[in-house]
Amino acid sequence: MACQGLQKGETLASLKRECDNLKKKLEEERGKLNDVELHQVAEKTEVLGALSVKTRRVLKGHGNKVLCMDWCKDRRRLVSSSQDGKVIVWDAFTLNKEHGITLPCTWVMACAYAPSGCAVACGGLDNKCSVVPLSLDKTENLAAKKKSVAMHTNYVSGCTFTNSDMQLLTCSGDGTCALWDVESGQLLQSFHGHTADVLSLDLAPSETGNTFVSGGCDKKANVWDMRSGQNIQSFESHESDINCVKYYPSGDAFASASDDATCRFYDLRADREVAVYQKDSIIFGASTVDFSLSGRLLFAGYNDYTINAWDVLKGTRVSVLFGHENRISRVRVSPDGTALCSASWDNTLRIWA
Amino acid sequence: MQNLLCTNPSFSPVLIHNFSLLSFIYSVALPRMSSKAHSSNNIAHARRTVQQLRIEASIERIKVSKASADLMNYCSEHARNDPLLMGIPASDNPFKDKKPCTIL
Numbered sequence: 001m002a003c004q005g006l007q008k009g010e011t012l013a014s015l016k017r018e019c020d021n022l023k024k025k026l027e028e029e030r031g032k033l034n035d036v037e038l039h040q041v042a043e044k045t046e047v048l049g050a051l052s053v054k055t056r057r058v059l060k061g062h063g064n065k066v067l068c069m070d071w072c073k074d075r076r077r078l079v080s081s082s083q084d085g086k087v088i089v090w091d092a093f094t095l096n097k098e099h100g101i102t103l104p105c106t107w108v109m110a111c112a113y114a115p116s117g118c119a120v121a122c123g124g125l126d127n128k129c130s131v132v133p134l135s136l137d138k139t140e141n142l143a144a145k146k147k148s149v150a151m152h153t154n155y156v157s158g159c160t161f162t163n164s165d166m167q168l169l170t171c172s173g174d175g176t177c178a179l180w181d182v183e184s185g186q187l188l189q190s191f192h193g194h195t196a197d198v199l200s201l202d203l204a205p206s207e208t209g210n211t212f213v214s215g216g217c218d219k220k221a222n223v224w225d226m227r228s229g230q231n232i233q234s235f236e237s238h239e240s241d242i243n244c245v246k247y248y249p250s251g252d253a254f255a256s257a258s259d260d261a262t263c264r265f266y267d268l269r270a271d272r273e274v275a276v277y278q279k280d281s282i283i284f285g286a287s288t289v290d291f292s293l294s295g296r297l298l299f300a301g302y303n304d305y306t307i308n309a310w311d312v313l314k315g316t317r318v319s320v321l322f323g324h325e326n327r328i329s330r331v332r333v334s335p336d337g338t339a340l341c342s343a344s345w346d347n348t349l350r351i352w353a
Numbered sequence: 354m355q356n357l358l359c360t361n362p363s364f365s366p367v368l369i370h371n372f373s374l375l376s377f378i379y380s381v382a383l384p385r386m387s388s389k390a391h392s393s394n395n396i397a398h399a400r401r402t403v404q405q406l407r408i409e410a411s412i413e414r415i416k417v418s419k420a421s422a423d424l425m426n427y428c429s430e431h432a433r434n435d436p437l438l439m440g441i442p443a444s445d446n447p448f449k450d451k452k453p454c455t456i457l
Contacts, residue, residue, distance in 0.1 A: 015399035022406035033416045041421035045429075052440055056448040076447070093447055193405070234409060250427045252420070270420040271412060294431035295424070296438050313425055338436045339448050353437075353448040 030272045038265070038274040042313035048296070051309055051319040053340070057351035059090055061097055065345040067124075067329050072113045075336045079120045080349055081108035087122045089134065092341070092351055101132055101142045110159040110170070121149070121168055123156035129170045131182055150180045157199045162226075163206055169226075171198040177214050179226060191224050193231040200244045205251040213254050215242030221256050223268065235266050237273045244288045244330075248312075249295045255312075257286035263300045265312060277310045279317060288330045293337030301328025307342055307352075323350055 064084035071078045077098065081087045085106050089099040105126035112121045114131075123129030129150035132142050150156065154173035161168055162179070167188065171177040177191040177198055196217035204211045210226040221242055223233040240259035247254045253267045253274070261282050265275035277298065284304035291298055297318065298310040307321040307328055326345035333340050339353040432438055436446065443449035 012396055012399055015396070015403055018403050019399065019406060022403065022410050026406065026410045029410065029414065033414050035416050036418045036421065038417070038421045038424070041418060042425060045425060048438070051437070053437060056450075230408070231405060232408070233412065234405075248424070248427075249431070250424070252427075253424060267417070267420040267424065269415045269423075270417045271414045272417070274417060274421065274424075292435050292437045294428050294435035294438055296428045296432060296435065313421075313428060333437065336436070337434070338441070338446050340437065351448055353446055 030270075033270055034272065038267075038313060039315040042315075045313055047314070048311050048318050051297075053309075053319065053321065053352045055321075055323050055350050056339070056353045057092060057095060059092070059095060059349040059351070060347070061088055061090075062086060062347045062349075064347060065326070065329070066343040066347060066349055067107065067109050068111045069330050069332060069341055069343040069349060070111055070113045070120075071332055071334050071341065072117050073115060073335055074117055075334050075338070077113070077117065078332075078341060078349075079111050079113050079122075080343055081111040081122050081124070082347070083107050087111055087120065087132070089120065090349075092339075099134055099142060101146070103130075103143065103146075107155070110156050112160045112168075114161050114165045115163065116165050119165060121159050121161065123150065123159055123170065125155050127152050127154060127156065127172075129156045129159045129168060129180075131168065147182075147185075149182050149185050150178060151185075152176070152178070154197070157197065158201045160201065160203055162203060169201060169203065169212060171201040171214050171216075173197040175216070177201055177212075177224065189226065189229045191222075191229055191231070193222055193224075193234075194218050194220065199242065202246050202254065204247055205249060209251075213245045213247065215245040215256050217241045219258075221245055221254070221266065223254075233268065233271060235273065237264060238262070240285070243286065246289050246291060249291055249293065255289045255291065255298055257289040257300055259285035261285055261302075263289055263298065263310065265298075275312070275315050277308075277315060277317075282308070287328060290331050290333050290340070292333055299331045299333065299340055301331045301342060301344075303327045305344070305346075307331060307340075321352060324348070 062082040064082050066082045069080040076093050079089045085103045087101040108124040110123050119133045121131045128148045130146045130148045132146045150170040152172035152174050158171045168180045175194045179189040194216045198216040201214040213223050215221040219238045221235045222231050238258040242256050242258050244257040255265050257263045262278040267274045284302050286300045286302050288301040298312050301307050305324050309319040324344040330343040343349045
């Protein structure tokens with residue numbers, strides 16, 4: 001029936017009206033609590049001096065654009081993936097390449113280190129995310145032991161292990177995020193709500209419970225409950241694709257980087273954007289963000305080949321890191337906060353400290 | 354309206370009155386739909402959106418002043434343990450160059 005599902009008096013028009021009313025109410029409720037700006041509250045905080053951070057290592061070895069990287073919990077190893085299908089595990093102290101995996105697909109856009117340090121996950125244009133156990137035997141062909149875990153209907157743009165090696169969370173160009181059991185490859189939960197490609201996700205710090213945030217081409221950042229699959233909160237203030245989302249260390253807030261050349265900071269308990277990191281001189285899109293250990297600094301990588309360090313509280317730029325010769329695809333602070341690693345389309349990774 | 358009634362085999366004559374009213378509103382309020390699937394998708398989608406917005410509108414929120422104060426507290430509590438912020442001596446940072454050591 002054409003009218004099937006309509007309740008008495010309910011029409012598409014009335015549902016649309018309720019939608020608009022609810023959206024207005026949401027804005028009003030959020031606005032009521034906006035009594036002061038974050039940077040105003042932060043006026044009494046000390047101004048930060050310029051950072052004495054320089055390039056300490058340059059990791060050369062990829063033959064094409066490096067698209068993603070992730071640190072191991074041991075604070076010295078890291079995994080990186082590139083456009084030519086190669087995934088490399090490095091010892092960042094010695095620059096030694098410990099493992100090399102060749103995938104049959106190009107554009108490996110996502111890679112992650114398992115919490116145990118014994119495996120890595122990677123995925124991209126093959127629409128899959130696979131887990132590869134790392135062997136101590138250097139002669140072993142790791143690609144042969146690769147296990148497909150996640151299956152999407154479009155490219156995989158991001159992946160992360162949850163608190164153990166047993167579960168993998170992925171996001172994809174098919175507009176969904178999904179939670180998988182690594183052992184069986186079973187889909188445990190799927191997350192629907194984005195209306196375009198999802199480009200990034202980040203898991204909440206373990207103390208704050210089972211949620212994660214995702215951002216995508218629909219300009220929205222959504223916060224999800226991992227158990228129920230429910231979209232808990234949604235933020236839409238960016239003017240273009242959101243390329244990266246990252247939680248603040250306390251888990252009460254998150255930052256996002258977008259093609260609109262701004263990075264933004266959202267507080268989850270106030271349910272609104274509380275800061276925008278932008279400058280008239282910055283006109284290229286931001287592709288990646290990460291916080292320093294205390295959350296005071298936000299490192300953001302841009303398509304103009306630079307990394308900007310922002311004072312999260314005051315909203316001002318503290319430093320600019322130059323060195324890469326092409327776009328920055330990913331920045332990540334090491335687990336103990338001693339260094340920043342950046343991956344770039346110039347085929348290299350840099351360690352800054 | 355005639356089309357809607359004709360294409361529906363399970364239509365019950367008892368409900369003519371209600372359906373006429375709804376169909377009338379439907380045809381006046383919206384452009385005529387070309388397929389039944391398209392219109393029920395729209396309704397399902399609108400319902401889901403309303404449901405989602407209801408959830409979002411009902412969450413508890415705190416004032417930005419309180420949220421900001423908490424963020425600032427977190428930063429100051431952890432600032433001294435933040436190597437990139439404070440800068441740590443070369444001897445403590447494995448990435449910074451130390452004096453060369455002799456290999457025995």
